[in-house]
Amino acid sequence: MKHLAKTLTVSSLLLTSIGWTANSLADSPAEITRIADAMGGLERLRSVSNQTVSADITGIAPLQAPVPGGEPERFDNITYTITRALDGERFNTHWTLDIEFPLKTHYAFTEIINGEHGAVLGVDSILQTPQAPMQAIRLGARKINHFVTSPVAVVKAMLAAPTEVVLLGSLEHRERNETVLAIKKYGKDIQLWIDNNTHLPIKASYWDSNPSYGDTQIVTQYSDWQDAAGIKVPMLIKQSDQGMEMVRIQRRSVEFDIAFIADPFEVPASLNVDLDTGLYNIGVKYANWFHRYLLVGIPFDLNQYSPESVFLHPVGDGVFYLQGFTHHSLIVEMSDYLVLFDPVLLEERTQLVLPVIKQQWPNKKIKYVVPTHFHVDHSGGLRGYVADGAQLVTTERNEDFYENVLKSKHIVYPDLLALMHKKARMLEINDGETYVIDDGERRIHLLQIANRHAPGLIAPYIEDQKILFISDLYSPGFFTAPIPPQFSYWGLDLYNDLLPRKLEIKTIIGAHGGMGSFQDFIDAMNLTFPEL
Secondary structure, eight states, rough: OOHHHHHHHHHHHHHTTOOOOOOOGGGHHHHHHHHHHHTTOHHHHHHOOOOEEEEEEEOOTTTTTSSTTTOOEEEEEEEEEEEEETTTEEEEEEEEEEESSSSOOOEEEOOOOOOTEEEEEOOOOOOOEEEEEHHHHHHHHHHHHHHHOOOOHHHHHHHHHHOOOOOEEEEEEEEEEEEEEEEEEEEEHHHEEEETTTEEEEEEEEEEEETEEEEEEEEEEEEEEETTTTTEEEEEEEEETTTTTEEEEEEEEEEOOOOOSOOOOOOOOGGGOOOOOOHHHHHTTHHHHHHHHTTTTTTTTTSSSGGGGGGEEEETTEEEEOOSSSSSEEEOOSOOOOOEEEOOOOOOHHHHHHHHHHHOOOOTEEEEOOOSSOOOHTTTTTHHHHTTTEHHHHHGHHHHHHHHHOOOOSSOOOHHHHHHHHOOOOEOOOOHHHHHEESSOOEEEEEOOOSSSTTEEEEEEEETTTTTOOOOSOTTTSSSOOTTTTTTHHHHHHHEEEEEOOOOEEEEESSSEEEHHHHHHHHEEEEEEEOO
């Protein structure tokens, strides 16, 4: 019963602030039966073996507004058809993504999940091959999302293991009496909220980790219940993160017990790989974060959390490029300390690279950590560096955002900063100011670039090496000129900002892509915008 104690402890985070009446574990089977009866009958629900859903998806990209709290980028043209086995962890999902942001493109691909194995057939991003084993991170994230978006699957799981279901109690909420049950699934404590009038599920909720917000409640709401082959199913599903709707799933059709000529859940033998449980658990921990980035064709599920994904090499005298597969940082060596630019991705990435840095510089610590901008993929590893003693450097416009990041609660998934109870230090730069980090031997100019992607984005210029580090606005070697729209406009903003400064720049190093000469950048802009 050890898992039960944990379920109750974590679930109490959700229920401590609202009055509820506790019930015993013995009451759970009766409550599950009432739910099953409301959805079509106990025997009918037990008898179905598979479910196929076709749906349209709209939503917003994760933390990609120009400024904190600003209007986020939306996605509107995503469709999927998912077939799931209701007696195990087997899924076949065909996705069609017509994406406007960050790159206008079309992807059509199929994902197969069969227990601990998975495959992606078709191109799902600019970095993916036509056929590939599914990344363990994606496997973890997708399983959770597929589970909570099917109340039939949730209730069948409870029917299959009633002794593992905890009846947390009942409460009055918005003039409606509700009952809350919980079951542990995929490492999460999944709570199912029931309308005591209809006995139909209202929503499922669980606690996720978010690199910016810490513990965050992911809620999947069910509405517009209709009959499908004698089973009641919701045709509209909304998913919210911290109370904000992020994804809306409008179902077009729901079918049960389709007969298959071939096994839709068979992973090609050539794509079967052993499951990396460490990476899988990262996908589980940040399930909603990974899932939503995948919806816009951004492959953050790539393995950037094991030693073979860390590449540290010099690019100048005392300047080191810390590369991953998609996201890179820059380390500048000063006389007595280090400065790190872009604490990318997640806490797990930070804890992976810190030992590498300490081995390279045993007598120097990171004094300053500088996110180029607030977008989570460039700042998500911040808390780990702060826990290690680094001082955050940011602009005035982002101060409140980072204060919230550093104060965010990490109870469900404690990180190093939460465990150390360490007070964070922040150095705030006035908006528009060029702050200079100067140790008497080397000067780093923190330029604030006027642009539409993230106004005031910091671009460090290492004066003695004539090196500029830039994120997002230009990614050397990532695209061949002419650079496609969206990225080209960001590049144009950088071009228009830099030229009047008349800096002697020889090398541009990207937080994405690689490195190249400043002349390469000028040539790319001239090819993209001949009128320049």
